[in-house]
Each structure stands twice: as C-alpha cells, then as structure tokens.
Amino acid sequence: MTEHDDPGNPPQARPESPPAKPGAIEWFERRLQLSELFSFLSHFGFVYTPLDTRLPFREMLRQVASRPVSSYLRWPRVLGLVTTVLFGVMAVTGVLLACYYQPTPEAAYASTRTIARDVTLGWWVRQVHAWGAWLLLAAVVARLARFFLEGLYRAPREILWWSMVAMAWVVVQLDFTGRLLPWTQSGYWSVTRGLEAIAGLPLVGPVLTFIGGGAAVNDVVLLRFSVLHTMVLPVLFMALFFLTFASLRRVGLTTVSHSGGVTTSRDHFFSVVLLFEVVIGVLTTLAVAVPLPFLRAADPVATPSGVTAPWYLIVPALVRDRLPFLWWPMAALFVFSTLVVFFLPFLVRGDDRRDALARPVGLGFGALWILLTLAGLYLERGR
Amino acid sequence: MSLLNTKALWTWASRALLAVSALAVLLAVSFYLRPRELAAIPGEEWVQVAPLDSLLLGDARLVQHDTRPFYVLRVDESRLVAVSAVCTHLRCTLRWERSARAFACPCHGDRWNLSGAVIRGPATRPLETYTVSVRAGEVWVHL
Numbered sequence: 001m002t003e004h005d006d007p008g009n010p011p012q013a014r015p016e017s018p019p020a021k022p023g024a025i026e027w028f029e030r031r032l033q034l035s036e037l038f039s040f041l042s043h044f045g046f047v048y049t050p051l052d053t054r055l056p057f058r059e060m061l062r063q064v065a066s067r068p069v070s071s072y073l074r075w076p077r078v079l080g081l082v083t084t085v086l087f088g089v090m091a092v093t094g095v096l097l098a099c100y101y102q103p104t105p106e107a108a109y110a111s112t113r114t115i116a117r118d119v120t121l122g123w124w125v126r127q128v129h130a131w132g133a134w135l136l137l138a139a140v141v142a143r144l145a146r147f148f149l150e151g152l153y154r155a156p157r158e159i160l161w162w163s164m165v166a167m168a169w170v171v172v173q174l175d176f177t178g179r180l181l182p183w184t185q186s187g188y189w190s191v192t193r194g195l196e197a198i199a200g201l202p203l204v205g206p207v208l209t210f211i212g213g214g215a216a217v218n219d220v221v222l223l224r225f226s227v228l229h230t231m232v233l234p235v236l237f238m239a240l241f242f243l244t245f246a247s248l249r250r251v252g253l254t255t256v257s258h259s260g261g262v263t264t265s266r267d268h269f270f271s272v273v274l275l276f277e278v279v280i281g282v283l284t285t286l287a288v289a290v291p292l293p294f295l296r297a298a299d300p301v302a303t304p305s306g307v308t309a310p311w312y313l314i315v316p317a318l319v320r321d322r323l324p325f326l327w328w329p330m331a332a333l334f335v336f337s338t339l340v341v342f343f344l345p346f347l348v349r350g351d352d353r354r355d356a357l358a359r360p361v362g363l364g365f366g367a368l369w370i371l372l373t374l375a376g377l378y379l380e381r382g383r
Numbered sequence: 384m385s386l387l388n389t390k391a392l393w394t395w396a397s398r399a400l401l402a403v404s405a406l407a408v409l410l411a412v413s414f415y416l417r418p419r420e421l422a423a424i425p426g427e428e429w430v431q432v433a434p435l436d437s438l439l440l441g442d443a444r445l446v447q448h449d450t451r452p453f454y455v456l457r458v459d460e461s462r463l464v465a466v467s468a469v470c471t472h473l474r475c476t477l478r479w480e481r482s483a484r485a486f487a488c489p490c491h492g493d494r495w496n497l498s499g500a501v502i503r504g505p506a507t508r509p510l511e512t513y514t515v516s517v518r519a520g521e522v523w524v525h526l
Contacts, residue, residue: 096415120414 025057035060043245049265050249065266070252073263073271077253079143080244081272083167085279086136087237093129094230101181103226105219108183109297116294126294127287128280133175135283140164140171148362151348151355156251158345163243165341170237172312177229179310180222186307188298191225192217193309197316202331217300306381314376315369322379337365432522438463443479448526452476453513454486455522458497465513465524466499472506486510 028034034057042051049067052060072081100119102111115122144164147153153161180191199205199215209215213224263271309317319330340347348358430448438444438457445468446453452468454477466486468477475490485502486495494502499510514525 096412099416120417121411122415125415 029057043242047265065269066264068262069265069268071263071268071271072253073268073275076142076146078275079139079146080253081275082139082279083136083143084241085272085276086132086139087241088276089279089283090129090132090136091234093125093132094234096125097129098230101226103181103223105183105222105298108181108222112182112184112294123291124284124287127291128283130292131283131286133178135279137171137175140168144168145366148344149359151358152253153345154349154355155345157247160244160247160251161345162342163240163247167237167240167244170233170240174229174233174237176310176313177225177233180217180225181229182294183222183298184294185296185298185304186293188217188300189304189307190310193307193317194313197309197313197320200320200327200331201316201334202328203335308377308380311373311377314380315372318372318376318379428526430524430526432524435463435517435520435522438522441481443481445476445479446524451526453524453526454479455515455524456497463515463517463522464497465515466495466497467511467513469510470506471508471510472504477510 035053039051039053049069100115116126147164179187195215199209213221319326432446432455440457443454443456454466454468456464470488475488477486480487491505493506495510496502499512516523
C-alpha cells in the first residue's frame with residue numbers, strides 16, 4: 001500500500017477499521033485498476049466528492065462514504081437527480097421495448113400492440129416509458145427554469161447552463177421522435193403537424209428535415225426517427241450528463257439561498273436508492289391509474305379530427321395555419337430567442353441591475369409562451 | 384450472537400431486501416424477454432391449414448407457421464398426418480420426397496418416415512407429430 005501514498009498528502013490512518021480481508025474485491029484489485037474504473041462510473045453523478053484513485057478500492061470507498069457532501073436530495077437541487085434516475089428508467093425500459101419493436105410502417109403498430117397486449121409485463125414497460133417521457137420533460141424544464149431564475153448561468157457556470165439548454169433540446173427531440181414510433185393514428189398526425197412547423201423554420205428547418213429523413217412521414221422517416229430515438233439522442237444525452245457532472249465537480253451548485261444540507265456519501269447513496277424507488281412507484285401508479293391510450297393504427301390517407309401538434313410546437317403550428325403573415329416574424333423571433341438563451345451567460349454577467357432585468361423579461365416570455373400554448377390547445381381542440 | 388445485534392440485523396435485513404428485489408426484477412425481465420417459442424405451451428394452439436378438398440392424396444403441404452413449420456399430409460381418403468418440418472439434427476427445413484414417401488433433410492441427407500421415425504441419420508430423435516382434425520371441411524392442426 002505504501003507505494004501508492006503521496007508523501008505530501010498521506011491518507012488518514014484509521015486505527016478502528018480492521019485490515020482488509022482478502023476477498024473478491026482484492027482478487028479483482030490484483031488484476032484491475034478498480035479505483036480508476038469506479039471513478040469512471042462516478043462521472044455519471046452518483047458520487048460527488050473527489051476520489052483518490054491511488055488508494056486501494058476498499059480504502060477509497062471507505063473514505064468516500066464517510067466524507068461530508070452537500071445533499072442533493074433537497075428541493076430544488078433534487079431535480080438533477082430526478083433527471084438522472086428518470087433517464088436510467090427510460091434507458092432500461094427503452095432497451096426492453098427495443099427487444100420487440102420493429103421500425104417499419106407495416107410492423108410498427110403490430111409490434112407495439114404485441115408489447116402492450118401479449119408480452120408478459122409489456123403493458124407496464126410501455127406505460128412506464130410513455131409516462132417517464134412526460135416526467136423527464138417536466139423535470140428538465142423545471143430544472144432549466146430553476147437555473148434561469150437563480151442566475152446559475154453566470155460565470156463560472158456557463159457550461160452547466162449550455163449543457164442544461166442542450167439537455168432540454170435533446171429531451172424535446174426524444175419526445176418528438178418517440179411519438180411517431182408506435183405508429184398510432186394520433187402519433188402519426190401529431191408528428192406530421194409538428195414536422196410542417198419545423199420544416200418551415202428558417203435556417204434550422206431544412207437541416208432538421210434532412211436529418212429526420214424528409215418533411216413527409218414515411219418509412220424512411222420512421223426508421224430515421226427510430227435510430228435517432230434509440231441510438232443518437234440517448235448517447236448525446238449521456239454525453240451531456242457527463243459534461244454536467246464534470247462541471248458540477250468544478251463549480252458546484254451552491255448559491256446563497258440554497259446552501260443545502262450536509263450528508264455523507266453513504267447516506268446520499270441510500271437516498272438515491274430511495275429516490276429510485278419513489279420514481280418507480282410514481283410511474284407505476286400513473287401507469288395503472290391513468291394509462292396512456294394506445295388506439296388506432298396510423299392511416300396516412302385519413303386525417304383524423306382533434307389531433308394537434310405536440311404541445312411544444314403548437315404555437316408555431318397555429319401561426320402557420322391561421323396567421324401566416326406572422327410566420328416570418330415569429331420564426332425570426334424564435335431563432336433570435338434561441339441565440340439569446342445560448343449567449344445568456346455573456347449578456348448577463350454578475351451585474352445586479354442586468355440580472356434584475358433578465359428575470360422579469362425571461363418570466364414574461366415564459367408566461368407569454370405558456371399562455372399562447374394554452375390558447376393554442378384550446379383553439380385546436382375542436383379541429 | 385452477533386446476529387442478534389440490532390445494527391447487524393438491519394444490515395442483513397436490508398441486504399436480504401436488496402437480494403429479493405434483485406431477484407424479482409430478474410424474474411420479471413426474464414418473463415418479459417422469454418422467446419415466443421419457449422412461451423408457447425405445447426398443445427395450446429390451433430392452426431387453420433386449408434380446406435380439406437384442396438389437399439390431394441399423397442401430397443404434403445408445407446405450412447409456414449412462425450418458427451415451427453410443419454407438413455400436413457393426406458395419406459388416404461380418411462387419414463391426415465401433421466409432422467414437424469424441422470430437422471431434429473440441425474434445424475434445417477425438410478423436403479417431402481413423394482416417390483420415397485419420406486421426409487428428407489437437404490443438409491445432411493437424414494430421412495424420416497410418415498410417422499416421424501428416423502430412417503437414416505445423423506439425426507437420432509423422431510420428428511414431432513401433431514393432432515389433426517377436420518371441422519366443417521377445414522383442416523386444423525393442434526400444435
């Protein structure tokens with residue numbers, strides 16, 4: 001053990017801890033750099049303290065478990081952990097769904113129906129995945145709002161903000177691509193309406209439809225959406241997790257108003273396990289009490305009534321349909337506000353006066369967007 | 384005695400709970416992933432084949448059912464036979480040889496007779512045979 005010790009920073013001697021018995025961990029330790037391996041896993045956020053990877057694994061775990069860390073299980077910090085846990089649930093249920101799902105127009109609906117109807121516990125997997133999408137979207141949006149309201153985009157947290165904004169984008173795209181996959185009538189037409197709005201956007205419209213496989217929903221688009229939904233976007237999301245946690249280790253989330261509680265990593269770990277159980281419980285309750293519908297198969301020939309674009313695209317879809325003269329100003333505003341959101345850390349730099357301005361402006365825009373979305377849902381309801 | 388110590392008891396209780404939950408999750412996932420072939424209970428499925436009149440005497444019809452293709456043979460006016468078309472050696476799909484009145488494997492030349500018994504190896508196990516019934520002129524096979 002002595003060859004690992006840094007003379008300038010010797011690990012704390014712990015006379016009360018018994019010498020490590022040679023066990024399974026030691027067997028691996030002689031063959032693997034376990035501590036390094038663990039430090040890689042910890043980048044996905046379940047351990048917040050710095051790790052001393054030179055120590056033997058058992059010793060390192062013992063140190064980590066007893067070191068005080070700020071508790072991330074308090075509102076509103078917990079939103080980050082909720083996002084992580086929900087993503088884990090979505091990844092596992094998504095892999096299970098992918099075991100049966102077939103991304104072709106002929107088989108997509110039937111294979112989803114097989115999952116929902118015939119496969120043991122398939123209904124649970126599908127419902128949890130569908131409800132988890134709503135909750136994940138809600139968690140990410142709430143976290144984004146929280147970051148904005150607390151000014152957590154200012155230096156040195158720019159990268160935290162950017163990865164947060166990118167995460168929101170990726171989640172919205174995951175939701176959008178996921179809507180099409182079951183090939184139900186409502187999903188098909190909802191995506192068709194959404195794609196119309198996206199394809200019309202300046203600059204990004206042509207790029208996004210190129211990536212998505214075209215503006216008209218067909219077999220190519222279905223396959224492309226399935227690849228984006230199951231391979232590209234989840235990997236992007238995980239990369240953003242990595243960026244978030246790497247940034248969190250450096251700059252933390254500490255603000256004046258939320259100094260947060262202090263706990264040990266051991267307690268933190270068990271709290272995460274509890275949180276996981278709570279999330280599963282909530283999702284199961286929703287799946288049983290308010291099951292999301294799975295109705296008719298998509299019919300590209302017959303447009304049904306009452307199908308709207310997804311709620312996050314309802315304003316552009318509505319403007320395109322009913323107020324076409326406002327389309328270009330709205331699209332310009334959309335691109336402009338995207339740029340503002342991205343460059344926010346440079347526009348508001350720790351200056352209290354400008355910070356005081358940013359918050360009401362942002363809240364105003366948020367409220368306007370919510371009002372317009374509600375109005376859009378109301379107007380589109382009778383279609 | 385150490386087991387009666389409260390802390391140790393809690394430790395063991397939580398470990399047991401973890402183990403039980405892990406086992407439950409493992410069971411649930413394996414039930415979900417269980418292949419259809421294994422999930423199908425033998426003798427539970429009726430497959431409609433064809434109208435009886437369309438089957439000619441001495442002719443074998445290959446029925447492509449899922450991963451279990453089978454032959455339906457009209458041996459004579461009153462007898463119908465249903466035999467699995469999957470070689471028990473390496474799962475090649477068998478051919479019906481009318482002149483020899485035998486099923487032949489295109490892969491290794493195995494032969495089976497009409498009742499599914501092996502005439503020539505390398506296969507050693509007999510072919511599966513199924514119950515056939517005729518209802519309202521339609522041939523059904525009980526897989």
